[in-house]
Every structure is written in C-alpha cells, then in structure tokens.
Amino acid sequence: MTAGYRTPLSRARGLGSAKHGVGHWISERVAAIALVPLTLWAVFGVLRLAAGDYDFAVAWIHDPLNAVLIVLTIAISFWHMHAGMRVVIEDYIHKPLSKSGLILVSLFVCGLAGALAIFSILKVALGGGAY
Amino acid sequence: MTETTKAPLRERPKSPHLMTGGFGSPLLWRWHITMATSILHRVTGVGLYVGGLIAAWWAISLAQGPEHYALFKALMGSLPGKVVMFGLTFAFFYHLANGVRHLVWDTGHGLDVKTANASSVMIFAFTAAATLAVWYIAAITGAL
Numbered sequence: 001m002t003a004g005y006r007t008p009l010s011r012a013r014g015l016g017s018a019k020h021g022v023g024h025w026i027s028e029r030v031a032a033i034a035l036v037p038l039t040l041w042a043v044f045g046v047l048r049l050a051a052g053d054y055d056f057a058v059a060w061i062h063d064p065l066n067a068v069l070i071v072l073t074i075a076i077s078f079w080h081m082h083a084g085m086r087v088v089i090e091d092y093i094h095k096p097l098s099k100s101g102l103i104l105v106s107l108f109v110c111g112l113a114g115a116l117a118i119f120s121i122l123k124v125a126l127g128g129g130a131y
Numbered sequence: 132m133t134e135t136t137k138a139p140l141r142e143r144p145k146s147p148h149l150m151t152g153g154f155g156s157p158l159l160w161r162w163h164i165t166m167a168t169s170i171l172h173r174v175t176g177v178g179l180y181v182g183g184l185i186a187a188w189w190a191i192s193l194a195q196g197p198e199h200y201a202l203f204k205a206l207m208g209s210l211p212g213k214v215v216m217f218g219l220t221f222a223f224f225y226h227l228a229n230g231v232r233h234l235v236w237d238t239g240h241g242l243d244v245k246t247a248n249a250s251s252v253m254i255f256a257f258t259a260a261a262t263l264a265v266w267y268i269a270a271i272t273g274a275l
Contacts, residue, residue, distance in 0.1 A: 029237065032230055039227065043220075043265060050208075050274035054197045061193070074186065081183050084176045109184075117187035120194035 031080045038073040045070070058124055067125035071118050078114035082107055164251040165244075172229045175222035182219040213275070217266065224261040228254045 010016065045066065049057055060066050085106045093099040160166065185207075192203040206212050232250055235241050241250055269275050 029234065032234060036227065036231065039223065043223070047265070047269055047272060047274050050204075050269065051272050053204075054193070054200045057193055057200065070190075074190070077183050077186075081180050085180055088173055088177065113184050113187040117190040120190040123194045 028080075028083050031076050031083065034076050035073075035080055038069065038076065041069060042073050061121060061124045064125075067121060071121055074114060074117045074121070078110040078117075082110040085110075165247050168229055168251045168254060171225060172233075175226040175229075178218065178222040179226055182222065185215075185219075208275075217262070220265055221258060221262045224265075225254065225258040228257045 006016070045060070049060060052060070061070070086103050089099060089102045089106065093102055189203060189207075192199040207216060232241070232254060241247065
C-alpha cells in the first residue's frame with residue numbers, strides 16, 4: 001500500500017495526508033456555487049436598499065424571503081471569505097506562527113462579523129427594528 | 132553525523148517566481164492575460180473581504196436604529212463611499228465571473244491556452260459591462 005513507499009523517518013514524524021482534503025475541497029466549491037445566485041440576488045437588494053430609507057430597509061427585512069436569503073448570503077459569504085483568505089495567507093506567509101496566527105485572526109474576524117450581521121438581521125426581522 | 136546540529140540546510144531549489152531578485156528587479160516572465168486574471172482574482176477576493184465587513188456593518192447599523200443607519204448611508208453615499216462601492220461592484224462581477232471559470236476548470240474543461248486566453252478577455256468584457264449596467268440602473272432608479 002501507500003505506506004510502503006514512506007521512509008522510516010516519514011512514518012516516525014506521522015505527517016502526511018489527513019484524509020480531509022477531498023471533503024474540504026468539495027465544501028469550498030459548494031459554497032462558491034451557492035454564492036452565485038445568492039450574491040446576484042444581493043446586488044438587486046443593494047440597489048433597492050440604496051434607493052430607500054431606514055423604514056424601507058426595515059420593511060424589506062420583514063419579508064421572510066428577504067430575511068432568509070440575506071442570512072444565507074451572509075453565512076455562506078463569511079465562510080467563503082475565511083476559506084479564501086486562508087489560502088492567500090498559506091501561500092504568502094511561511095513562518096508557522098505568523099501563518100497560524102493570521103488564519104486564526106481571519107477566522108475570528110469572519111466569525112464575529114458574521115454572527116453580528118446575522119443577529120442584527122434576525123433582530124430587525126423578528127422585532128421590527130429599534131422602535 | 133548526528134541530526135542534532137542546527138547547521139543551516141543548503142538552499143533548496145525554488146520554483147520560478149515573477150521576480151528573479153525580489154521586487155524592483157526585471158520580470159522573469161512576460162506579462163500575460165492569464166497571469167493578470169489569476170492575481171486579480173486574489174486582489175478582488177481580498178477587496179470583497181472588506182466589502183463583506185461593510186455589509187456586516189450595514190446590518191448592524193440597521194439593528195442599531197435610524198440614526199446609525201442614516202450615518203452609514205451618508206458615509207456610503209459620499210464621494211469616497213461611492214468610489215469604494217464602484218470598486219466593490221467591479222471586484223464582485225470580476226470575482227463572480229472568474230470564480231465560475233474556476234468551477235468550469237475544476238471539471239477539466241477550458242484549460243488549453245487558446246480557450247483560457249479567450250475566456251480571460253470575455254471575463255474583462257463581462258465585468259466592465261455588468262459594472263456599468265448596475266451603476267446605470269442605480270442612476271435611473273434613484274439609488275445614487
């Protein structure tokens with residue numbers, strides 16, 4: 001088997017494929033495919049929101065279709081942002097500690113901003129804004 | 132010989148890079164349209180990362196109330212805000228089109244030089260047309 005090709009040092013280090021590559025690769029593509037229709041819809045939404053005021057935006061979010069689609073767009077976008085930034089960091093930053101640190105910062109930024117945005121949308125959708 | 136000494140390893144061979152001797156040195160490769168589309172995918176991706184944070188700020192300002200939302204809209208409606216939004220529109224359509232091309236490439240299609248060159252030109256044309264179309268729609272619907 002493949003283990004037979006590995007040197008004794010390679011086996012002792014225990015490095016090599018974690019067998020997670022295919023699943024990770026597919027999840028990146030699934031997110032990217034989902035974002036094609038979602039972000040095109042979001043452009044249409046931004047055009048309408050830019051022409052409207054606060055009350056229009058609150059009413060727009062009150063529509064369950066808009067609320068659900070925007071939450072999905074935000075959640076998948078932030079996951080895609082983290083996955084993409086991770087690849088950029090891994091390609092250009094080679095010091096292990098700096099690399100891991102920057103990936104962690106990006107994960108926390110995406111997680112925090114995504115959670116704040118989704119909570120905010122749900123608050124307006126369910127509670128009627130800050131009235 | 133033991134493996135415990137910290138003597139520096141001999142420099143390992145590196146793959147050819149854009150630059151031969153660091154920034155400022157002559158380009159190793161002649162610039163090509165597929166090189167431009169490749170690096171621009173990353174540049175626009177990082178730009179859209181910032182755009183995603185602006186979108187989160189939009190949602191937060193809406194939940195914070197009319198004053199915060201009015202401040203957000205005033206900032207994004209100002210001239211610098213519009214410049215940022217125009218750049219984000221371009222980055223979005225570019226990243227979208229080139230992202231779809233990457234998905235096609237993942238299926239093994241369109242990888243030959245002639246097709247890759249032609250699709251690169253098509254992506255720039257689509258990006259320009261879509262960006263201008265969205266800003267034209269924004270202008271006639273009162274979104275500016």
